[in-house]
Amino acid sequence: MTAKRFTAALLASASLTLGGCVIQAGDTYSGSAANRPVIEADPDVAEAPRAKNVILFIGDGMGISTITAMRIYAGQKLGQTGEEYVLPFEMFDNVALVKTYNVDAQVPDSAGTATAMHSGSKTNIGYLGVGPEARRNNCADSKTYALPLIGEEATERGLALGIVSTARITHATPASVYSRASDRDWESDAGIPEDQRGLGCDDIAKQLVQSDFTVALGGGLTAFYGSDADGWRLDSDADLPAGWVARTGGTYVTTQAELEAAPMDAPVFGLFSQSHMTFMAQREETSEEPTLTDMTAQALSRLSSDPDGFYLMVESGRIDHAHHGGYAGLALEEGAEFARAIQYAIDNTDPEETLILVTADHSHVFTIAGYPRRGNDILGLVVPPEGAGTEFATAEDGLPYTTLGYANGPGSIANMAERPTPETGISARQQSAIPTGSETHAGEDVALYAQGPGAEKARGVIEQNVIYDIIRSAFGWE
Incomplete structure (x- = not known):
């Protein structure tokens, strides 16, 4: 095998x-x-132009029910009823359904799914850039069963490489671009089991600073520093960004202002928070963190100057985190910002030379239910259509319920003597059925939307690792 x-x-x-x-x-x-x-070559498109650039947008946890709710939410923010609104990527002509399972799991995690997209191979849950034969948390196997990485291939072929995320830059999805580890928790050297240290395997943060990226922007200072700077690394005075600057001559930044001031003719590395970046709905006006759109704009302006083209991965990582907490409103606001970043990319790239892909790594057990009237507040209680005779729809317990909910999660009503009236609004935690400390991923297919050279290959029902083939085919690397 x-x-x-x-x-x-x-x-x-x-x-x-x-x-x-x-x-x-x-x-x-x-x-x-x-x-x-x-993907069979279509004789009618075999001579289609190749892509100079590819941008892969990943909405972490952005299943189809989340996209539907995002659409309604974004439309309602503009004063519309919401259902008729169209998200920027929903204008793309090419759409596919993507099967997300991992080798060892019906319902996947972000490491295995992101590895599929960036290596061309499915693998086990929790693995990054390593095949499923590897033993978990094993350094030797991480090297023996190493998979190809699209980030490595891009730089080896002379392309500029960009990585953008609102999660820790060492978190599973961004890490899949540049790292290999038989456990996604190897974010710093402290995350590697003691008996596997010193055997030739670098942690994910160290792998990033040793790679040849042009732009890397996200959260997660902790993985790059020791305890002197409130970090995780074993050496108390560890400072990986300083070593990266010394090696590359690039600029390390920690605020939006510093990012904007960084020279355009050198690599830039930005870490804007200790861990994950702040939820959009919880940002203060004085925040020094860039938004996802800010980071996308900076990445594009810097990468576009490379005459050989670029590969850019942009992740909205906190859609997933909000869902895990049962906070649909926070997830949808993250989704609205994700849509703005995609619109920026559409408006500031040439569709004849740039392939834009929008997808999710997996879904969540997130539901849109009841029979709310057209234009009903997507974050509110279910109000039935006119003529129903009641102000709010009620469940069999006589209490109202919200349109949005979860099959499991921390908002569970199980074993309660009486279900409370649901909270509503952007900061509300939606009710769920099964009590789990964290709401879980779901296993249904996710969508892939594509525009630009090679987009016609996004069609039908595909395995998730075929996204890798679509990217390489668009670049002409077959």
Whole structure:
């Protein structure tokens, strides 16, 4: 079994046709070029122009129900009823459904899903840039079963590389661009198990500062410093950004003002918070953090000067975090900012030379329910259509309920003697059914939207690792 091979257990009598390959029941499904279902060349588009640039926007946890709620929320912020509103990426002509499972999990995590997109191979839950044969938290296996990384290939081919996230820059999704680890928690050297240290495996933060990025912007100071600066690293005086500046001659920044003032002709590395960046709905007017749109704009202005083109990954990481906490309003405001960043990219790139992809790594157990009237406040209680005879729809307990909710999570009403009246508004925690300390991911397909050279290959129902093929094909790297 190769480093990229994994088992696809299909129904006993079933077969699946995918991109020209037929996978029979019991067969193995490999991420390798030789065995992975491929995107067949369409003779009508075989000579289509190649992309000079590719931008992959990942809304972490932005399942289809989240997109629908984002659409309504964004429209209502503009005074519309909301249902008719169109998000910027919903104007793209090319759309596919993406299967998100990990090799060992029906419902995935962000490490395995982001690795699929950036390596071309599915892997285990919690793995970054490492094949599923590797043992968890094992340094030797992390090297033995290393997968290709699109960030490495881009820089090796002379392209500029950009990484932007509102999460810690060492968190799973951004880390998938540049790092390999058999456990996503290797964010700093303190995260590597003691018996695996000193065996030749660098932590994720160290791998970032050793890579050849042009722009890296996000949160997560803690992984780059020792305890003298309230960081996680084992050496109390550790300062990885200082070493990066000395090696590259780039500029390290920690505020929006510093980012804007940084020279345009040198790499820039920005860390704007101790951990994840502040939720948009909780930002203060005096905040020195850039928004996702600010970071996207800075990345594009710097990357676009490279005559060979660029690869840019932009993650809205805190959609996911808000959902885990059961805070739909916070998630939707993050989604609205994500849409603004995408609109900026649409407006400031040439569609004839830039492929823009918008997708999610996975979904959440997030629901839009009841029978609310058209234009009902998406963050409010369910108000039925005119003529229903009641002000609010009520459940069998006689109490109202909200349009948005969760199948599980910290807002659970299970085992309560009486369900409380739900909270409403942007800071409300929605009620859920099953009590879990953190709301969980969901396993249904997510959407992929595409515009630009190579976008026509975003079609049908695809495995998540095929996104890697779409990117490489657009660049002409096949």
